[in-house]
Amino acid sequence: MKKQFDVSSHSAPQVAVENALAENALAESALAEHNAPSTRRQLPAEARPTRKRRGFTLLEMVVVIGVIAVLAALALGWFGQSREGARRVQCDVRLKAIALGLDAFRQEHGRFPTQLAKLRDDGYLTEPDALRCPSDALESSTGYEPFYAIRAPRDSSELPILVCPMHEATGNHGAQAFVGRYTTHSQASPAVLEASGGATVQHPGQKEAVAATANMPLRGGDRIRGSATIRFADGSTAVLQSGSDVTVLQSFIDGHAKAPLYTLVRQTLGDVTYRIHTGSKFDVVTPTATAGAHGTEFRIVVDSGSAGSTRLFVIEGKVSLATVKKSGFAPLGEWVEVDSLGNILGGLLP
Numbered sequence: 056m057k058k059q060f061d062v063s064s065h066s067a068p069q070v071a072v073e074n075a076l077a078e079n080a081l082a083e084s085a086l087a088e089h090n091a092p093s094t095r096r097q098l099p100a101e102a103r104p105t106r107k108r109r110g111f112t113l114l115e116m117v118v119v120i121g122v123i124a125v126l127a128a129l130a131l132g133w134f135g136q137s138r139e140g141a142r143r144v145q146c147d148v149r150l151k152a153i154a155l156g157l158d159a160f161r162q163e164h165g166r167f168p169t170q171l172a173k174l175r176d177d178g179y180l181t182e183p184d185a186l187r188c189p190s191d192a193l194e195s196s197t198g199y200e201p202f203y204a205i206r207a208p209r210d211s212s213e214l215p216i217l218v219c220p221m222h223e224a225t226g227n228h229g230a231q232a233f234v235g236r237y238t239t240h241s242q243a244s245p246a247v248l249e250a251s252g253g254a255t256v257q258h259p260g261q262k263e264a265v266a267a268t269a270n271m272p273l274r275g276g277d278r279i280r281g282s283a284t285i286r287f288a289d290g291s292t293a294v295l296q297s298g299s300d301v302t303v304l305q306s307f308i309d310g311h312a313k314a315p316l317y318t319l320v321r322q323t324l325g326d327v328t329y330r331i332h333t334g335s336k337f338d339v340v341t342p343t344a345t346a347g348a349h350g351t352e353f354r355i356v357v358d359s360g361s362a363g364s365t366r367l368f369v370i371e372g373k374v375s376l377a378t379v380k381k382s383g384f385a386p387l388g389e390w391v392e393v394d395s396l397g398n399i400l401g402g403l404l405p
């Protein structure tokens with residue numbers, strides 16, 4: 056076929072025939088182009104039609120603009136969602152940095168700092184917002200500080216825990232916690248407030264406390280003041296006498312689904328009786344001590360008059376008690392007192 060279009064050595068009488076052939080070839084090439092554009096290259100340059108650049112048709116423009124509009128809408132929606140996602144990632148990064156800082160502090164001082172702020176003051180963390188969740192918009196917020204707890208400073212298997220209440224309820228992300236290591240995707244279990252006798256609840260990130268209502272769901276970071284009963288997801292309860300001040304720090308299943316519920320509360324004031332579901336793990340952090348128990352019943356009183364000294368009475372079972380100075384098990388059926396410096400008055404069992 057290529058031979059037919061070779062016009063380099065034609066003689067005069069052949070011109071008309073060749074022109075006719077060439078015209079025929081033009082039609083053929085147009086058809087070939089329509090059916091299979093790739094065959095165009097096989098044609099010699101002379102036989103190629105001189106084509107004007109074709110513009111877009113109206114339909115093509117409409118389709119292209121439509122596609123661009125859909126893509127733009129998708130991108131905008133995605134960015135909106137990803138802004139909160141980015142804050143969550145940044146929160147993770149900060150929590151991990153704090154965990155590393157805590158470990159470095161312990162290696163140098165032989166103990167964990169009593170306050171997170173110490174990490175920044177001593178130069179373990181240099182970022183100005185290192186101790187605050189990026190989603191925490193409250194100006195008066197003290198960041199992660201209230202959600203940091205040293206559980207049992209003398210026992211290496213019981214490392215500090217740090218939670219971010221801002222991100223507890225978002226999707227299946229669950230609680231972020233440090234139990235000596237960084238754990239994600241813990242399943243947070245909300246508690247319920249029962250029989251609220253004039254108690255108030257302050258949610259994390261909220262300026263004002265709200266009046267408690269019956270069966271009000273509680274999540275990590277909620278601070279309950281007054282007389283009330285908190286029922287946790289496993290049936291454990293905390294009965295608060297009037298004047299009590301308790302923050303639910305965390306109530307979560309660590310790692311796998313069959314792990315027991317682990318609940319951590321902070322009691323800064325008042326008289327509270329805890330009844331823990333068998334098999335569940337429960338820690339109470341007071342200004343001077345941490346009491347931890349598996350399925351047991353105990354009562355803790357934090358006095359306002361003497362700089363947060365703590366009194367513990369074990370009604371049933373085994374309760375470990377730890378301060379910055381000492382740790383052990385509290386005896387059954389008698390009061391043990393911890394003074395404001397962490398000294399334990401009264402005997403502890405080894």
Ligand SMILES: [Zn+2]
Binds near residue numbers: 146147190
């Ligand atoms: Zn956070």
